[in-house]
Amino acid sequence: MGMLDTAWAVRWVRATAATVAEHRAxxxxxxxxxxxxxxxxxxxxxxxAVVESVDADEDSLTTxxxxxxxxxxxxxxxxGGASGxxxxxxxxxxxxxVGGRDALDPEAVVALLAAARDxxxxxxxxxxxxxxxxxxxxxxxxxxxxxxxxxxxxxAVLEAAASAAQAGAEATDPLVAHKGRASYLGExxxxxxxxxxxxxxxxxxxxxxxxxxxx
Ligand code: ADP
Ligand code: MG
Numbered sequence: 001m002g003m004l005d006t007a008w009a010v011r012w013v014r015a016t017a018a019t020v021a022e023h024r025a026x027x028x029x030x031x032x033x034x035x036x037x038x039x040x041x042x043x044x045x046x047x048x049a050v051v052e053s054v055d056a057d058e059d060s061l062t063t064x065x066x067x068x069x070x071x072x073x074x075x076x077x078x079x080g081g082a083s084g085x086x087x088x089x090x091x092x093x094x095x096x097x098v099g100g101r102d103a104l105d106p107e108a109v110v111a112l113l114a115a116a117r118d119x120x121x122x123x124x125x126x127x128x129x130x131x132x133x134x135x136x137x138x139x140x141x142x143x144x145x146x147x148x149x150x151x152x153x154x155x156a157v158l159e160a161a162a163s164a165a166q167a168g169a170e171a172t173d174p175l176v177a178h179k180g181r182a183s184y185l186g187e188x189x190x191x192x193x194x195x196x197x198x199x200x201x202x203x204x205x206x207x208x209x210x211x212x213x214x215x
Contacts, residue, residue, distance in 0.1 A: 003103035009067035015206035017047035046079035068095035093119030131177035133196035
């Protein structure tokens with residue numbers, strides 16, 4: 001009991017596609033303000049492709065790692081831009097971190113999230129405070145680790161991660177960007193939320209909701 005299985009990973013993917021579709025226009029608007037306006041479309045296209053693949057091939061997905069690997073492959077081939085390779089690397093590293101396991105305990109969930117964040121940092125070289133998706137991932141990993149160390153359930157670990165990611169996304173509002181397109185704007189980026197940090201918060205909220213659905 002208290003573990004996250006392959007069905008959770010599939011629910012996470014479907015819930016992510018749903019929330020990205022629901023927030024597509026908002027993510028486009030955020031990216032129009034400090035980027036080129038395609039972030040919502042990029043992610044929506046990517047997660048639609050992921051769900052199509054899951055629908056076509058669900059029987060072949062036997063571990064959470066299989067699901068995460070499929071997400072990585074589809075995002076890398078369909079999303080493009082900066083965020084495609086970044087999220088693709090995140091899911092690929094997450095998949096490798098939990099490879100071989102049928103079900104994930106709280107520590108494995110933390111390892112999954114930490115590997116995702118580390119993959120993004122390895123690929124994009126952004127540090128916390130650079131006004132990127134790293135500003136949502138990093139507090140999420142920290143909060144998940146603290147919750148797990150305190151004996152929290154998998155659901156509570158993901159709840160902690162999701163809440164911290166949303167707070168981290170909101171904390172990008174006053175920042176100047178040091179990576180990505182928004183870095184060309186200098187102080188004009190102040191007052192606008194980073195789109196990739198906000199989409200990260202939606203993705204992690206979907207993970208927590210998908211876990212709560214099984215509990
Ligand atoms: P593009 O910037 O190529 O149009 P998207 O609009 O899909 O790509 O994604 C933009 C998001 O990518 C930003 O909001 C930011 O969160 C993230 N991003 C951009 N560059 C980096 C980087 N070097 N490291 C981490 N995240 C980054
Ligand atoms: Mg963009």
